[in-house]
Amino acid sequence: MDSEKPHVVLLSSPGMGHLIPILELGHRLITLHSLRITVLVVATDPSTVRSHLHNQPADVRDLLEVVFLPPVDISPYVGPSTAILSVLVLMMRHSMPLVRSSIDGMRSPRPSALIVDLFATGAFDIAEEFGMLKYVFDTSNAWFLALTVYHPHLPESEENRHVVDHEQLDIPGCPSLVYDDTVDVYMNPENRILHEDYAEMGRDMAKADGILINSWEELEPATLKALRDPKLLAKFSLPSVYPIGPIVRSVEPIGGSSFDCGEIILSWLNKQPQESVLYVSFGSGGTLCIEQMTELAWGLEMSGQRFIWVVRPPTVDQKWGSLFKLKKNGLTRLDDGTPEYLPEGFITRTKEQGLVVPLWAPQTQILAHKATGGFFSHCGWNSTLESIVNGVPMICWPLYAEQKMNATMLSEHLGMAVRSKKAGTDRVLPRKVIETMVREVMGRDTAEGKRLRSTVREIQRMANAALEEGGSSYDALSKVVKQCEIKVQEAKERARGA
Ligand code: UDP
Numbered sequence: 205m206d207s208e209k210p211h212v213v214l215l216s217s218p219g220m221g222h223l224i225p226i227l228e229l230g231h232r233l234i235t236l237h238s239l240r241i242t243v244l245v246v247a248t249d250p251s252t253v254r255s256h257l258h259n260q261p262a263d264v265r266d267l268l269e270v271v272f273l274p275p276v277d278i279s280p281y282v283g284p285s286t287a288i289l290s291v292l293v294l295m296m297r298h299s300m301p302l303v304r305s306s307i308d309g310m311r312s313p314r315p316s317a318l319i320v321d322l323f324a325t326g327a328f329d330i331a332e333e334f335g336m337l338k339y340v341f342d343t344s345n346a347w348f349l350a351l352t353v354y355h356p357h358l359p360e361s362e363e364n365r366h367v368v369d370h371e372q373l374d375i376p377g378c379p380s381l382v383y384d385d386t387v388d389v390y391m392n393p394e395n396r397i398l399h400e401d402y403a404e405m406g407r408d409m410a411k412a413d414g415i416l417i418n419s420w421e422e423l424e425p426a427t428l429k430a431l432r433d434p435k436l437l438a439k440f441s442l443p444s445v446y447p448i449g450p451i452v453r454s455v456e457p458i459g460g461s462s463f464d465c466g467e468i469i470l471s472w473l474n475k476q477p478q479e480s481v482l483y484v485s486f487g488s489g490g491t492l493c494i495e496q497m498t499e500l501a502w503g504l505e506m507s508g509q510r511f512i513w514v515v516r517p518p519t520v521d522q523k524w525g526s527l528f529k530l531k532k533n534g535l536t537r538l539d540d541g542t543p544e545y546l547p548e549g550f551i552t553r554t555k556e557q558g559l560v561v562p563l564w565a566p567q568t569q570i571l572a573h574k575a576t577g578g579f580f581s582h583c584g585w586n587s588t589l590e591s592i593v594n595g596v597p598m599i600c601w602p603l604y605a606e607q608k609m610n611a612t613m614l615s616e617h618l619g620m621a622v623r624s625k626k627a628g629t630d631r632v633l634p635r636k637v638i639e640t641m642v643r644e645v646m647g648r649d650t651a652e653g654k655r656l657r658s659t660v661r662e663i664q665r666m667a668n669a670a671l672e673e674g675g676s677s678y679d680a681l682s683k684v685v686k687q688c689e690i691k692v693q694e695a696k697e698r699a700r701g702a
Contacts, residue, residue: 210688211240211315213307214341217292217323218248220256220488221584225343225418226321227257227268228451234267236678237685242269242315244306246276246299246324273302287388287398288604292323293405304330316691319416322352325408337413337691339684344585345419346427346447347613348606349409350378351387353437356403367393376437377430379617384625385608410441414684418449418585420670420677423618423663446680450589450667455568466566469512472559473570476510479577482646483570483596485514486582490603494518494545495632501546503638504558509578509646511558514565518545571596578645582628583610583621595664597621597656599641602628620660621645622652 212233216226223245230241247253250272257270276298282291307315307330317337320327322344331338342349354375366373367390370383389395389402409415421428424447430436431445473481484504486492492500497518504511542551543560551560567587570576571594579591580599588610591598600611600623608628614621622644627633647653670677 208692209238209240209313210317210685210692211242211310211313212317212319212688213242213244213310213315213336215244215303215318215320215324215327216246217296217321218246219292220252221586222321222323222343223247223253223256224453224586225451226319226341227270228453229319229341229416229448230268231454232451232681233685235263237682239685239688240269240313241267242271242310244271244273244303246273246295248275248295250275271306273299273306276302285395287392287395287401289323289388290395290398290401293401296324297326300326300330303327304333307334307336313692314695316695317688322405325405325411328408328411335695337687338411339414339416340409340412341416341418343418344606345610345613346417346424346431346445347375347378348609349415349417349445350375350427350431350437351381351606351609352402352406353409353431353440353442354406355389356406357440363390366390375430377433378427378437379613381609382612384629385612387606387609388604406440410443412443413687414443415445416448416681416684417445418451418589419447420449420667421447421680422666422670422676423447444683446684447670448677448681448684450593450671450677452586452589452593453568455572465561466569469559469561469565470569470573473512473573473575476575478574479648480646481510481512481573481575482578482580482599482642483512483565483567483576484580485565485567485587486516486601486603487584487587490582490584491516491519493632497545498547499632499635500638501550502635503642505550505554506635506639507642507646508557509642510575511554511580512561512565512570513558514561514563515543515546516563517543577648578642580642580645583607583614585610588614589667592620592660592663592667595657595661597645597653597660599623599645600627618659618663620656620663622656 214226214230216223226243230243233239234241245253276295278294278298281294315336318327318331319339319341322340322342325340328338365371366383372380372382374380389398392398428447431442432438540549540552568590571590576596579596581587582603583600584607598614598621600615600621602608602611611623615623622641624633624637624641644652645656669675672678
């Protein structure tokens with residue numbers, strides 16, 4: 205019977221923020237829809253990925269077939285000014301021959317569909333060659349998808365108003381994008397390669413048989429309507445859009461990873477009062493400059509709130525310094541264990557108040573713990589969804605990619621987060637502002653604190669309902685599965701007729 209199930213190949217670009225939702229999608233397709241799944245992974249740092257896989261629940265490990273593609277060398281094509289988006293596009297472009305030979309080698313059953321993330325739409329040609337359905341899984345939200353789709357069609361005059369005059373960019377039928385929240389491509393207009401890479405992503409959407417997004421109907425109804433409206437964004441030949449989220453990691457078992465100090469963190473959390481701990485983390489790649497780390501440390505200390513802070517060595521000019529590799533070096537410690545880039549004596553002074561965790565923490569465990577009451581986050585979409593499914597309000601500190609859009613969505617459209625507009629810009633945000641934001645989000649007895657909590661819980665309830673059988677996201681994914689089943693059926697009929 206196994207050979208009757210559709211076999212679907214998922215392709216992930218480098219970065220844990222891309223791989224994690226792809227693996228979770230694979231998990232969901234196996235457990236809820238009984239598909240056979242192979243995940244092709246392009247990883248710059250397979251050891252981090254392997255360590256993450258090792259930490260997955262046994263059922264996920266056993267069912268997913270994960271293939272690591274050999275690393276490609278793109279060093280001749282990148283320089284210090286190459287944008288992160290272009291780096292990812294290049295890596296995926298150079299990996300295509302490996303993707304092709306891997307798919308070519310898959311037999312019994314031959315895969316009937318290929319699902320790729322935003323950076324890998326170049327693989328659609330391969331899918332066509334092998335007669336497979338082709339889908340994009342945009343691991344972000346509908347608003348960012350709308351911008352991506354609109355970008356190649358944006359009239360030059362409108363683009364100039366945004367890029368040169370810093371006016372808001374109106375995306376048909378969707379919330380406008382104010383310049384302060386804009387994405388790299390409009391901040392670096394001279395970078396034509398970045399401009400063209402992003403435009404190609406947008407154009408490639410039209411080649412897909414469907415676009416999956418990690419959002420859900422009830423979260424972004426207006427934007428989804430615009431994406432489907434032939435007078436608005438659907439006029440750019442868009443295929444059907446399937447909001448299938450929130451697809452997030454299940455809570456991982458503690459231990460086993462070479463990075464985390466799970467046992468220590470968990471036993472510390474177990475001793476803290478309910479919803480009293482602020483979790484501070486900037487995703488898999490986020491890094492701050494040393495001046496900002498100092499202010500953040502003081503802000504946390506002055507707030508008097510409990511915290512768990514995932515620290516990474518500071519970087520000078522890159523906000524995504526750890527995206528491809530978590531550096532284990534640079535953690536020189538002062539006498540009391542404080543890393544040298546934090547204020548002297550910080551660990552001693554805050555030893556009753558918080559935990560400083562180097563590099564990587566078991567985030568899903570922390571956010572799911574009853575002692576956690578707030579998340580100070582870079583607003584990566586996975587982190588955002590993990591906060592929502594656990595009903596944890598946020599402080600926004602966007603760093604790169606579409607994170608400023610996410611921050612606006614969370615603080616202004618949804619009202620489940622606090623944000624200082626200066627956070628994450630090139631200016632260093634002073635400790636006093638940080639202290640105020642921390643107190644605001646952790647204030648369980650203040651009107652604002654209560655409002656934030658009840659708002660995020662309402663969104664959490666919507667998210668759960670969307671995923672349940674009969675919910676909007678469950679139904680959307682079922683439609684995609686149905687198309688794969690029809691494809692298998694057609695192939696069988698063709699084989700019988702031949
Ligand atoms: N993550 C984690 N521990 C860490 C930092 C990150 O488990 O110390 C996970 C986090 O739970 C999330 C992913 O890494 O699933 C980060 O994805 P996100 O989209 O939030 O940000 P990105 O890393 O892509 O910027």
